[in-house]
Amino acid sequence: MTAADGRVPVDVTPARSTDAIFAARRAHLGPSLSLSYRTPLHIVRGEGAYLFGADGRSYLDCVNNVAHVGHAHPRVVEAGVAQMRLLNTNTRYLHEHVVQYAERLTALLPDHLEVCYFTNSGSEANELALRLARAATGRPDVATVDVAYHGNTQRLIEISPYKFNGPGGAGRPDDVHVVPLPDRYRGPHRGEGPGVSAAYLADADLVLDTSVGSGRPAGAVIAEAIPSVAGQIVPPDGWLAGLFEAARRVGAVAIADEVQVGFGRVGIATWAFAAQGATPDIVTMGKPIGNGHPLGAVVTTRAIAGAFANGMEYFNTFGGNPVSAAIGLAVLDVIADEDLQDHARVTGELLLDGLRAVARHHAPIGDVRGQGLFVGVELVRDRDTREPDASLASELVNRAAERGVLLSTDGPDHNVIKIKPPLVFSAADADRLVETVDVVLTEIAAG
Numbered sequence: 001m002t003a004a005d006g007r008v009p010v011d012v013t014p015a016r017s018t019d020a021i022f023a024a025r026r027a028h029l030g031p032s033l034s035l036s037y038r039t040p041l042h043i044v045r046g047e048g049a050y051l052f053g054a055d056g057r058s059y060l061d062c063v064n065n066v067a068h069v070g071h072a073h074p075r076v077v078e079a080g081v082a083q084m085r086l087l088n089t090n091t092r093y094l095h096e097h098v099v100q101y102a103e104r105l106t107a108l109l110p111d112h113l114e115v116c117y118f119t120n121s122g123s124e125a126n127e128l129a130l131r132l133a134r135a136a137t138g139r140p141d142v143a144t145v146d147v148a149y150h151g152n153t154q155r156l157i158e159i160s161p162y163k164f165n166g167p168g169g170a171g172r173p174d175d176v177h178v179v180p181l182p183d184r185y186r187g188p189h190r191g192e193g194p195g196v197s198a199a200y201l202a203d204a205d206l207v208l209d210t211s212v213g214s215g216r217p218a219g220a221v222i223a224e225a226i227p228s229v230a231g232q233i234v235p236p237d238g239w240l241a242g243l244f245e246a247a248r249r250v251g252a253v254a255i256a257d258e259v260q261v262g263f264g265r266v267g268i269a270t271w272a273f274a275a276q277g278a279t280p281d282i283v284t285m286g287k288p289i290g291n292g293h294p295l296g297a298v299v300t301t302r303a304i305a306g307a308f309a310n311g312m313e314y315f316n317t318f319g320g321n322p323v324s325a326a327i328g329l330a331v332l333d334v335i336a337d338e339d340l341q342d343h344a345r346v347t348g349e350l351l352l353d354g355l356r357a358v359a360r361h362h363a364p365i366g367d368v369r370g371q372g373l374f375v376g377v378e379l380v381r382d383r384d385t386r387e388p389d390a391s392l393a394s395e396l397v398n399r400a401a402e403r404g405v406l407l408s409t410d411g412p413d414h415n416v417i418k419i420k421p422p423l424v425f426s427a428a429d430a431d432r433l434v435e436t437v438d439v440v441l442t443e444i445a446a447g
């Protein structure tokens with residue numbers, strides 16, 4: 001039997017109990033991988049913005065920006081299944097899907113970004129972007145934004161202050177230069193107005209000029225338009241555009257990491273860098289690009305691609321295979337056909353308004369910020385001192401999960417509630433999320 005929306009009902013009763021899976025995971029999975037929530041969730045199915053547990057409960061997913069067009073979207077699933085039935089192979093054969101996909105992706109980007117490489121993850125995309133930048137500039141050094149995370153390879157950990165300054169990290173390597181995070185709420189330059197952006201850009205200039213002056217010039221400057229793990233930091237107007245211009249001024253290549261924020265999430269543009277008027281030389285994509293299927297992409301200029309083509313082949317067994325390309329195409333179709341970018345804009349505004357209204361009667365909410373459906377709520381012990389309240393953030397997230405609303409925390413002080421749901425998140429879902437934050441904070445305040 002097939003439901004009217006094309007979904008096929010499936011029996012998702014797991015063979016093992018939740019406890020047995022927990023024990024097997026501890027026995028056989030690497031111990032450096034954490035589980036979310038005080039009581040770990042055993043999820044067996046997803047649909048739209050909802051996840052369904054083995055316990056029969058449904059959960060509103062407010063954090064999964066991978067399931068961009070909704071969990072198990074029938075058109076995306078069908079595109080993958082249909083192509084899987086026909087053929088999957090590497091990109092050393094001619095195949096229509098991969099070229100069509102490259103045409104569709106580049107059509108969404110500024111004209112100068114016209115050459116694509118396909119990968120299997122955001123990490124692979126960023127790793128390749130660094131290789132491209134090094135080939136184009138001859139410089140191994142990289143400038144990165146403080147508290148950034150760009151992926152899980154050795155080199156990406158080395159350019160991710162979130163990791164190298166975090167637990168188990170080895171600190172900043174000599175060939176990595178750290179530009180201050182443009183945090184208008186907590187950083188050294190606060191508030192609104194052009195002066196704030198100029199001040200952060202002056203700091204960035206200093207870092208880049210020092211890299212040149214010390215004989216270790218940065219060959220790449222990599223940044224997210226809205227630094228994500230740093231706590232959903234919406235930079236001041238002009239910061240990203242200025243940073244990328246500063247990169248080119250010192251002879252570096254500007255890389256926009258759109259792994260978290262791309263594909264219409266910010267509502268007012270397809271790409272978050274474009275929403276900020278910035279011009280990158282390389283764009284990297286991941287997470288939402290395949291709606292859960294492992295896929296990533298790097299798009300760059302013909303000149304940079306030419307510099308990389310030095311005779312050594314770039315081969316990636318799975319990158320851009322016909323199944324992945326079919327899925328990527330289906331994701332683009334769904335975003336367009338369901339008008340999800342504009343939906344993100346409208347729903348994001350509702351959500352921000354709702355959260356700001358709640359903030360008026362909950363003193364621990366120090367800041368509410370975001371763009372489209374990429375939102376952060378910063379919790380503090382005191383609005384004047386802005387002392388971060390990580391334990392309240394953790395308690396809020398755990399109690400919300402108990403009420404069936406899934407959130408997460410991030411930021412260097414672990415006090416920012418991260419909100420980045422599938423774009424099919426509805427106005428009613430936004431209301432429910434706002435109400436849950438309100439009710440849980442009231443409950444915690446009551447003791």
Ligand SMILES: Cc1ncc(COP(=O)(O)O)c(C=O)c1O
Nearest residue numbers: 121122123149150151259260286
């Ligand atoms: C901004 C950013 N870039 C890159 C990555 C790496 O992507 P992946 O985990 O798919 O390799 C992540 C992952 O969280 C990310 O947040």
